[in-house]
Amino acid sequence: xxxxxxxxxxxxxxxxxxxxxxxxxxxxxxxxxxxxxxxxxxxxxxxxxxxxxxxxxxxxxxxxxxxxxxxxxxxxxxxxxxxxxxxxxxxxxxxxxxxxxxxxxxxxxxxxxxxx
Amino acid sequence: xxxxxxxxxxxxxxxxxxxxxxxxxxxxxxxxxxxxxxxxxxxxxxxxxxxxxxxxxxxxxxxxxxxxxxxxxxxxxxxxxxxxxxxxxxxxxxxxxxxxxxxxxxxxxxxxx
Numbered sequence: 001x002x003x004x005x006x007x008x009x010x011x012x013x014x015x016x017x018x019x020x021x022x023x024x025x026x027x028x029x030x031x032x033x034x035x036x037x038x039x040x041x042x043x044x045x046x047x048x049x050x051x052x053x054x055x056x057x058x059x060x061x062x063x064x065x066x067x068x069x070x071x072x073x074x075x076x077x078x079x080x081x082x083x084x085x086x087x088x089x090x091x092x093x094x095x096x097x098x099x100x101x102x103x104x105x106x107x108x109x110x111x112x113x114x115x116x
Numbered sequence: 117x118x119x120x121x122x123x124x125x126x127x128x129x130x131x132x133x134x135x136x137x138x139x140x141x142x143x144x145x146x147x148x149x150x151x152x153x154x155x156x157x158x159x160x161x162x163x164x165x166x167x168x169x170x171x172x173x174x175x176x177x178x179x180x181x182x183x184x185x186x187x188x189x190x191x192x193x194x195x196x197x198x199x200x201x202x203x204x205x206x207x208x209x210x211x212x213x214x215x216x217x218x219x220x221x222x223x224x225x226x227x228x229x
Contacts (some may be wrong), residue, residue: 035217045206045220052215091159095214098207102172103149103161104218 002027002094006107013082014115019066021077021110023092029053031097034075035104036069040088048090051075053097079112087114119143122207122221127143134195137224139207141188147210148190149218150182155199165190166212183207185195 003026013025015017025034034050051059058066063083067076079086089111093104119142129135141148150162152175161174165184176182179197184190194201204225208218 010142032216033215037217037220043196043204044222047217047219050217097215103151103164103174104214105161106159108158 002029002032002096002105004092004094004105004107006090006092006110008110009108010111010113012113012115015082015084018078019082019110019112021079021090021092023075023077023107025073025075025092025094027073027094027096029096033095033097034066035093035095036064036066036075036077037091037093037106038086038088039091039109040085045091049077082114084114084116086112088112090108098101117217118221120207120209120219120221122205124224125222126225126227128229129197129225131197131199133197133228134193134210135197135226137192137205137207137226138220139190139192139193139209141190141207141209142219145209145211145219146188147212147214148184148188149208149210149214150176150190150192151206151208152203153206153223157203159206180196194226199228202226202228 001058034051038046063080089109092107121140146167162176164172182192204223208220
């Protein structure tokens, strides 16, 4: 079974700073997908960014980018120019490439607080 | 609005009771997933349905059951409720494989008293 570990329960940074959230995972699969989801106080789960394991290029979505290190099984999320609206729980998630029948496996989450 | 509709948003019920949570997937999505989110267990995968058929089961208790109907909406039935079943229950949907991620509903907050 796959496991996803987020070692930072909570982080706090000042507005406009850059912050990196860590995620490691354990799998014996060679092809899979990784995701970061954001859960703001509204509790809605919002997809932030997605990475395909067979692609070496790190995914980027505007201010959000990832550092994907396949050999190290690491998948960190970098948020540049952080904004107050980035305050949320952030979940790292893993899915096998076999159609995702077993669903996404989530980490425990990191509570990110952006201070004004 | 994500396109995934969950009802009700909040539910308060007593121990031993039975409740039904409803989910309508995003238009065109054939897969529906149910997740339970609690403080101690985090986000736990419960069950996956694809086009009316069960595809995978996760950490779903025997007291819980689900189904997906021909119009693709899904219901999660929780029976003999216990205090520990209090949680946020999410429904998510995806196109066939979910490789592009899931679209989540806003959840149903269940409180068992």
